[in-house]
Amino acid sequence: MGICENRTVIITGAGGGLGRAYALTFAAEGAQVVVNDIRLDAALAVCEEIRGQGGKALANAGDITNMASAEAIVAAACAEFGEVHVLVNNAGICRDRMFASLTESDWDDVMRVHLKGHFCLANVLARRWRDAAKAGNQIDARIINTSSGAGLQGSIGQSNYAAAKAGIAALTLVQAAELGRYGITANALAPAARTGMTEQVFGEMMKKPGGADFDYFDPANVAPLVVWLGSAESRQVTGRMFEAAGGLISLAEGWHTGAARDKGSRWLPAEVGAAVAELLEEGRPAQKVYGA
Template structure:
């Protein structure tokens, strides 16, 4: 009897890497899984693996960045398994360049897949869950978004990716606040793991250890938190961003109002400098941008 028995999960970008591990772990805990990936063969291979282990899964290759095609994903999930209870927004791409060398396409492609990709399915399901709750049907739903350390602390050469991931963290806070009344909980992850997006950029750091040693960057290490967040057991947790890697789970502390000074009147430009210097001296320093 798994902690996700009777629940249906849609996972985007689930044909490999983190998404694949999430799909396998959800299925092992009793969930029916819609494995969405633009590479249909990859999605089907994950489904075949789940079914071989006795689970239920459906492969889907529809585009997550358009409302009409995202609706097809939701419809396919309902046709196969009934209600949808959990959405894991995992799909993403990288177009890494220094900011001064970045092109318009580099920017737009990353924003489309990450940020718009997080919007379309979430919006469709949020509407359905809201309408169900208003009609008196109990809702116990989850949105699990994917942010990144690049979005929380910044990362040299990833201004497009980091900006999208920072926006996703903020989106999670607003989803949590707005949808709580309808029985929906929204949280986000900032995972560190070996995937097709990271294994080349961080090859030395994320290389597999010697046989028998704990593989800190194995993407399977992230899956237990994701599955728990998708289960009924996480009903009291919403609006959080979790950093996770290896055996470490951390709750990220976001932007908050820090030290302040109030002159009680308009500042003269020449007076601002000393006031800012005092504020910065009193404030807790931000984590350094990765790579700086």
């Protein structure tokens, strides 16, 4: 028996790349999988793979950036499988340009798919799970969000994407703090893998190796962590950010209050420079921005 037996998971952007790897691995661990992707043909193909291996899957092409559509996605999942236990927010897009060259649509498109796309389904399900918990039902639900190294450290040429992914990291912290009382955990990961998006930027670095060499950037390498986070085994883990690539799993550390100076009264502008110099000397520098 797999670790996700009889659990239903909705995975967005599951027609290829990381989402497809998650869907196949969840199904192999006994989950019933809703394969959501705007490309219905891609979602259907993944469902056929899952069914060919004896699993259960439902293809769905609903818009994750629209609340009415999100309600319909959840309703379809419940009609097919009875309940939803796990949401994996995976879908995303890139509109990469240097900051001064970004257009309004470049910004809005990325925020809509990443940030609003992380909001709609999670909000629909959070309300459903909260109401069920208040009615006395035992809830053991999971929200798994997708941030990025760009969101944790920044990335040259990706200010819109980095800002959205940083927003997702903060969203995860708040979800975990607010929803834990209802039996809902919220975690996020920053994966590094070969996908349709990353191949546009890191194609040469992430290309598949020849021969029997370990394929470090194979999306399937990230899937075990995501599936474990979606299982009942992870119920004590919430509000965490993981980084995953190849055989590596690491725990990302967020902003903390660091070096400090308290004068005990209002600073004069002329005094601030010396205090900041001391703080910078004592403080831990941020990791380098990707591409810097």
